[in-house]
Amino acid sequence: MLFQFIFNARPEEIKKAYYNCMKACHPDLSGNDPETTNFCMFINEVYGVLSDPVQRMVYDEIHGYALTAINPFMDDSAPKDHVFVDEFSCIGCKNCANVTSDVFRIEEDFGRARVHSQCGNPELIEQAIESCPVDCIHRTSAAQLSLLEDEMRRVERVNVALMLSGMGSASMDVFRMACSRWEKRQAKVLEQAKIKMTWQKDSGKTDSYWSNLWGKPQEYKKSEEEVKERARTAAAAARRWREYSRRGVDKPPTSKLPEAVSNKEK
Structure with missing residues (x-):
């Protein structure tokens, strides 16, 4: 799958993954199913990001794949102009949806x-945040939202009624989980960098690590507005990918609620 490429994948590897993905879900092979068509359009957008040096650079920085990246959860300079619902705290009271239904909606499957x-x-958004009885609505930056949506995609959820009956949410801190996953990615990148630099030193090469992987983008000015826009794009893509993943397009969740697991074993 295009989304599971290794962090230092080269352009030709990403291109190959893209073609394989399109072969597997092309509308012509699915009877022009509307949902499959929309998914293919989404894959095209993702490939457009990953195949563009500048946009790929922004993606890597957000997700911890760049050596110079800063953990979005430790960066107070980014504006918190997005909202996120912590579904492990949400009790399904519908208050936020009643206040502003164009922003918040209640999921039928999970309540x-x-x-x-x-x-x-x-x-109205601020009113919904302030009137939430369990404080489950949070202001986040676009980069933080991208990581949070990606983390929620990996977690198996239960209906809110089951959660309130004791099938837990207290053990899940999605902010901590997303932050921890970012740190692990960054640690892996740094370790790979050390290995690469050691190899370069032993071989007598002087090129800096990954300096020529994507080349140098021409006339790229990292203005504040450009950074914000690309971060917003990444956050929107993460939300859409989570929706496709929930419908079974991606692999099954890799993290399960402990209570749900123990309940199945009974």
Whole structure:
């Protein structure tokens, strides 16, 4: 799958993964199913990001695949202009959806609130946040939201009624989990960098690590607005990928609620 490429994959490897993905889900092979068509359009957008040196650079920085990356959860300079519902705290009271239904909606399968759109009346969004009885709505940066959505994609969830009956949420801290996953990615990148630099030193090469992997983008100015826009794009893509993943497009969740696992074993 295009989304599971290794962090230092070269352009030709990403291109091959893209072609394989399109062969597996092309609309012509699925009877022009509308959902499959939309998914293919989404894959094209993702490939457009990963195959562009500048956009790939931003993606790597957000997700911890760049040597110069800063953990978004430790970066206070980025504006927190996005909202995220912590579904392990949400009790399905529907308050936020009643306040501003164009931003928050209740999932039918799980009975919890989700952010459907980041575009809404700022005053109503703030009202929904302040009136939430369990404080499960959080302001985040676009980069943080991208990581949080990616983390939620990996977790098996239960209906809110089961959660309230004791099938737990206290053991799940999605912010801590997302932050920890970022740190692990960064540690792996740094370890690979050490290995690469040691090899270069022993072989007599002087090129800096990955300096020529993507080449040098021409006339690229990393303006604040450009960074914000690309971060917003990454966050939106993460939310959409989570939706496709929930429908079974991606592999099954890799993390399960401890209570749900023990319940199945009984």
